[in-house]
Amino acid sequence: SQKIEQNSEALNIQEGKTATLTCNYTNYSPAYLQWYRQDPGRGPVFLLLIRENEKEKRKERLKVTFDTTLKQSLFHITASQPADSATYLCAPLRGATDSWGKLQFGAGTQVVVTP
Amino acid sequence: EPExxxxxxHQVTQMGQEVILRCVPISNHLYFYWYRQILGQKVEFLVSFYNNEIxxxxxxxxxxxxxxxxDGSNFTLKIRSTKLEDSAMYFCASSEVTGVYGYTFGSGTRLTVV
Structure with missing residues (x-):
């Protein structure tokens, strides 16, 4: 069955450092991979999408890589700030015509940025 | 920014009762979804809806x-006879196309079944 794995342990990081989160997937060939941020008691907020033919995508202080051979995506927050503290979810997505947009989420990795 | x-x-209901959770998706979005998240667990897909059908x-x-x-604006989720295990956050989401440009989620309804 399809499986999405994210680090279950919280990532504690000092302000200004780079946080790197991992998303591994198995029994899957996603055409896209999305990353979301979730704050406690709130809905996920879309951050970035990367396509299978893209190696890297950037948005401000965020960077995502996608390695279809390793079946892995890495999510980086550079120059981290306390406001970046949240849970980050990865969500591989099969081709749009396959799945009608059914998005399956990993369990998420909590990031805690301390001043 | 559209929401x-x-x-x-937040809704509290007795076991066996019917509940209706309501959502107003973004007006130009065509695809609608419900997800739920049991406390401490991951966000789980429930259903996707397009062109007036599942x-x-x-x-x-x-x-x-x-x-x-x-109607042209509301999207509802009905649970006919709630069980204790239906207690969760329920999130509605919408997208322009099938999620390839990201989904927009609502803030959720916390359903507590007692």
């Missing part, structure tokens, strides 16, 4: 669940 609006934010549903979405788009 997905969900009401109520596109896909998960195993969770059994005969007790139904969705409807009663």
């Amino acid at each position: 997905v609006t969900q009401t109520p934010s 596109s896909e549903k998960s195993e969770i979405f059994d005969d007790q669940f139904s969705v409807e788009r009663p």
